[in-house]
Amino acid sequence: MTARRHLLSSADLDRDQVGAILDTATEMHTVQRREVKKLPTLRGRTVVNLFFEDSTRTRSSFEIAGKWLSADVINISAKGSSTSKGESLRDTVMTVAAMGVDALVIRHPASGAAHQVSQWVDAHVVNAGDGTHEHPTQALLDAYTMQRRLGSLEGRHVAIVGDLTHSRVVRSNLITLRTLGARVTLVAPPTLMPSGVTTWAATEGFALSHDLDEVLPTVDAVMMLRVQRERMSGGYFPTAREYTVGYGLTRARLDALVAANPDAVICHPGPMNRGLEIAADAADAAQSLVLDQVSAGVAVRMSVLYHLLAGEEVSS
Ligand code: CP
Numbered sequence: 001m002t003a004r005r006h007l008l009s010s011a012d013l014d015r016d017q018v019g020a021i022l023d024t025a026t027e028m029h030t031v032q033r034r035e036v037k038k039l040p041t042l043r044g045r046t047v048v049n050l051f052f053e054d055s056t057r058t059r060s061s062f063e064i065a066g067k068w069l070s071a072d073v074i075n076i077s078a079k080g081s082s083t084s085k086g087e088s089l090r091d092t093v094m095t096v097a098a099m100g101v102d103a104l105v106i107r108h109p110a111s112g113a114a115h116q117v118s119q120w121v122d123a124h125v126v127n128a129g130d131g132t133h134e135h136p137t138q139a140l141l142d143a144y145t146m147q148r149r150l151g152s153l154e155g156r157h158v159a160i161v162g163d164l165t166h167s168r169v170v171r172s173n174l175i176t177l178r179t180l181g182a183r184v185t186l187v188a189p190p191t192l193m194p195s196g197v198t199t200w201a202a203t204e205g206f207a208l209s210h211d212l213d214e215v216l217p218t219v220d221a222v223m224m225l226r227v228q229r230e231r232m233s234g235g236y237f238p239t240a241r242e243y244t245v246g247y248g249l250t251r252a253r254l255d256a257l258v259a260a261n262p263d264a265v266i267c268h269p270g271p272m273n274r275g276l277e278i279a280a281d282a283a284d285a286a287q288s289l290v291l292d293q294v295s296a297g298v299a300v301r302m303s304v305l306y307h308l309l310a311g312e313e314v315s316s
Helices: 014-035 057-068 089-098 114-119 134-150 169-180 199-206 211-216 239-248 251-260 292-311
Strands: 046-051 074-079 105-106 126-131 158-160 183-187 208-209 219-226 265-267
Touching: 014 134, 014 169, 014 292, 046 089, 057 074, 057 105, 057 126, 057 292, 089 105, 089 114, 089 219, 105 114, 105 292, 114 126, 114 183, 126 134, 126 208, 126 292, 134 169, 134 219, 134 265, 158 169, 158 211, 169 183, 183 211, 199 208, 208 211, 265 292
Parallel strands: 046 074, 046 105, 105 126, 158 183, 158 219, 183 208, 219 265
Antiparallel strands: none
């Protein structure tokens, strides 16, 4: 079981804990609309964002979240750190921790890195994405965004579509959505279904499909995942065109989705490959919550930092 003071996996959070984080995020969201976007909550606390992989949304939203809560926020990236001189992860983390930080927000290409770091330091550790394993704050902000549009997610049908093999978002989303009572279907070509997914689906109670056109008219929300070409070493699909024909949210599929359920919503955690997994028409449609997800990222990360550093513990 995870130590009570970290957020390493979506599985650390039960329904009440997810609810508490999302409720606090609703309060934090009001700060975004203020002229002076500052709360004194984390004054005197230090948050370090330690990013060993590229990021736009997660890193900047954690930075904004910390600053709006009045924490001192330091950003360290692998490219500008002693990691590029050969320093080990442990030595880098121990060096940063020795300076007296209160929270470490870590992104790393290795699955399990955040958990490993939590064993080495006294600071609170937040997993900001570890390899193909998990991205718990992404799942929280996705749930927050969907809830704001759809209301309770209990019994709602969410399809998660695309490159599931290389996605950490799918694992965290699946856990959080199931925690909130949603029905989930994973849709992907056979080559992009993670190994062992059939057993996983049977034990965790979610559905699998290779047919997006069959699933799409039944959903309340569809989450398109990025094709992670930088993690692919082999040929997972013949051509980009064939991937789009089979699994892209094209203009025709957007029309089918809206015809079946005008209230259905479209999510994408970003960054998007426009024209590959999602057409510009779908990314920019009235049904798209892509920018709402980005906005929610700040509020949800404020809430997570608040619960870890100043409020109720978020994990058990
Ligand atoms: N969704 C997400 O994690 O985006 P970034 O890689 O830009 O942080």
